[in-house]
Amino acid sequence: MSSLPLVSIISINYNQLHHTCAMIESLRKISYPNIEIIIVDNASKESPKERLEKGFPEAILILSEDNLGFAGGNNLGIKKATGKYLLFLNNDTEVVPGFLEPLVNLFESNSSVGIASPKILYYNSGETIQYVGCERVNPYTGRNKRIGFKEIDHGQFDTLAETELAHGAAMMLPRAVIDKVGLMPELFFLYYEELDWCESVKNKGYKIFVVPQSKVYHKESMSIGKNSTLKTYYITRNRLLFMRRNTSGITKLSWIVFYIIFSIPKNSLKYFLSREFDQLKAFWKGSLWNITHLTNGNKIKFPA
Numbered sequence: 001m002s003s004l005p006l007v008s009i010i011s012i013n014y015n016q017l018h019h020t021c022a023m024i025e026s027l028r029k030i031s032y033p034n035i036e037i038i039i040v041d042n043a044s045k046e047s048p049k050e051r052l053e054k055g056f057p058e059a060i061l062i063l064s065e066d067n068l069g070f071a072g073g074n075n076l077g078i079k080k081a082t083g084k085y086l087l088f089l090n091n092d093t094e095v096v097p098g099f100l101e102p103l104v105n106l107f108e109s110n111s112s113v114g115i116a117s118p119k120i121l122y123y124n125s126g127e128t129i130q131y132v133g134c135e136r137v138n139p140y141t142g143r144n145k146r147i148g149f150k151e152i153d154h155g156q157f158d159t160l161a162e163t164e165l166a167h168g169a170a171m172m173l174p175r176a177v178i179d180k181v182g183l184m185p186e187l188f189f190l191y192y193e194e195l196d197w198c199e200s201v202k203n204k205g206y207k208i209f210v211v212p213q214s215k216v217y218h219k220e221s222m223s224i225g226k227n228s229t230l231k232t233y234y235i236t237r238n239r240l241l242f243m244r245r246n247t248s249g250i251t252k253l254s255w256i257v258f259y260i261i262f263s264i265p266k267n268s269l270k271y272f273l274s275r276e277f278d279q280l281k282a283f284w285k286g287s288l289w290n291i292t293h294l295t296n297g298n299k300i301k302f303p304a
Contacts, residue, residue, distance in 0.1 A: 004034040005108070007100060007172075008083030011091045012073040014042040017051060019219065020091040024056045032100035038080055039091075040064060040073045070168065071184035071193040078183060083175065088194075090169040092219040094123065102213040103172050106160070114177045114206025115198060117166040118214030119157070127153040130218055133163035133210040137195065139251050140258045142239040144195075158212045166208050168194035170216045173201070180204055187296055191231075192238035199246045229282040236286030244290065 009027065013020040020039060027037060037059040041048050043066050052061050062076050074088055085107060087100075103116055120131040134146040144165065148157050171194065181200045184193050198208055227235070243255050264287065271280035 004032070005084035005104060006082065007032065007035045007085045007087055007104065008038060008077075008081035009035055009087045009089055010038045010040065010074055010077035010081060011089045012040050012042055012070065012077075013044060013048055013091050014067065014073075015044045015046075016091055017044070017046075017048045020048065021051070021055065023089065023091050023093055023095075024059055026094040029097050030095060030100055031097050032104070035100070036060060036081070036083060038062065038077045040077045042069070042073045043067045069186065069189035069193075070191075071186045071188060075183045075186065078178060081175070085172055085174055086178065087172040088168070088170070089216070090218065090220075093120075093169060094217045094219075096215045096217075099214045099216060102211050106209060106211055107172070107174055112205075112207050113209055114181075114201040114204065115166040115171055115173050116209045116211050117163075117171045118216045119153070119210065119212040120167055120169055120216050120218050121153060123217040123219040129153050129157070130220070131167040131169070131210070132157040132212055133161055134165050134167075136164040137242070137246075139243075139247060140255045141263075142243045142255070160212065161210055162207050163210045164208065165195055165198045166210075169218050169220070177201060177204070177206060188234075188238045188241065190234040190238070192235075192242045196242055196245060227279070229278050232279050232282040233286045236283050237289045238286075240287065240290040241296065244296075 011020065011023060024037060027035070037056075039048070039052060039059050040062045041064060043064050047063065049061060049063065052059055060080060062080060064073060064076060068076065078086060085104060087103070089095075099118055103118065106116055107113055117131065119129070122128045122130050129148045129151050131146055132148045134144050137144045147163075181197070181204055185196050186193075188196065202208065240259070244252070247255060267283050268280060271277070271283060
C-alpha cells in the first residue's frame with residue numbers, strides 16, 4: 001500500500017443520508033486499497049453523525065454549521081484531505097470495484113493532466129451514458145454539448161481522450177494542481193462552479209481527460225422535469241457569471257448582445273405564455289444579479 005498514492009474521496013451530504021451510505025458501501029468494495037473518505041454535511045436538517053460514526057467509522061465527517069453550497073462544502077473537504085489526489089464524488093453515485101486504478105494511473109503517468117473524470121452512466125438505466133466528455137461552453141449561449149449523451153454504452157467511447165470539461169459528479173485532481181489554481185469558486189454556490197474551475201485549470205496549462213476505463217453510476221434522473229425556481233435562478237445567474245469571468249473583448253461583447261436581443265425576450269415570453277410567473281421572476285432575478293454585482297465578474301483566485 002505504501003507504494004500507492006493516497007486518494008482522498010470527498011463527498012457532500014445534504015438531507016440525503018441514504019444515498020451517502022449507499023455510496024460508501026460501494027467504496028468498501030473497490031480494489032484500490034489506499035483511500036480516505038471525507039463526508040461534508042452541508043447543514044442537513046438531521047445530523048448524520050450518529051449513523052455514520054456507527055455504520056461507517058472509516059469515513060471522516062465534517063459538520064458545517066451552514067449550507068455552503070457545492071463549492072463551499074467541497075472546499076471544507078479539501079482543507080481536511082491529506083491525499084496526493086482528491087476525488088470529488090457526488091453522494092448519489094455508486095462506483096464499480098476497479099474504478100479508481102485507471103484514474104490514478106493516468107495522473108501517475110502524465111503530469112500534464114489537471115483534471116480527469118470517469119465515464120458516468122445513469123444508474124439502473126440499461127447502461128445509458130450521462131458523460132464521456134463534452135465540448136467547450138458556447139461563447140454566445142453559455143451552454144455546452146455532452147458527447148454521447150443518453151446513448152447506450154456499447155464501448156463506443158472507450159478510448160482515453162482529452163476533453164474540454166470534467167463532470168462535477170465525479171472528478172479527480174492532484175493536490176499540487178489545486179495548490180496552484182486555488183479552491184473551488186464559492187461565488188457560484190450551485191451550478192457552473194466546476195466548469196469555472198476547469199477553465200482555471202486549463203489556464204494554468206493543464207489538460208482535462210475523460211477516462212472511460214473508470215466507471216461510475218449516477219442516480220440523477222434522466223428525465224427533464226419542471227425546474228424549481230431555485231434552479232432557474234442559479235442556472236441563469238451563474239451562466240452569465242461564468243461568461244463574465246471567462247470571456248473578454250469581442251467575445252464578451254458578442255454574448256452580451258446575444259443575451260439581450262435573443263435570450264431575454266425568448267425566456268421571458270416562454271415563461272409568460274406558460275403562465276410560469278414564478279419562473280419568470282427567478283429568471284429575471286438571476287439576470288439582474290449580474291448587473292447589481294458587476295465587481296464579481298473578474299476571475300477570483302481563492303487561496304488554497
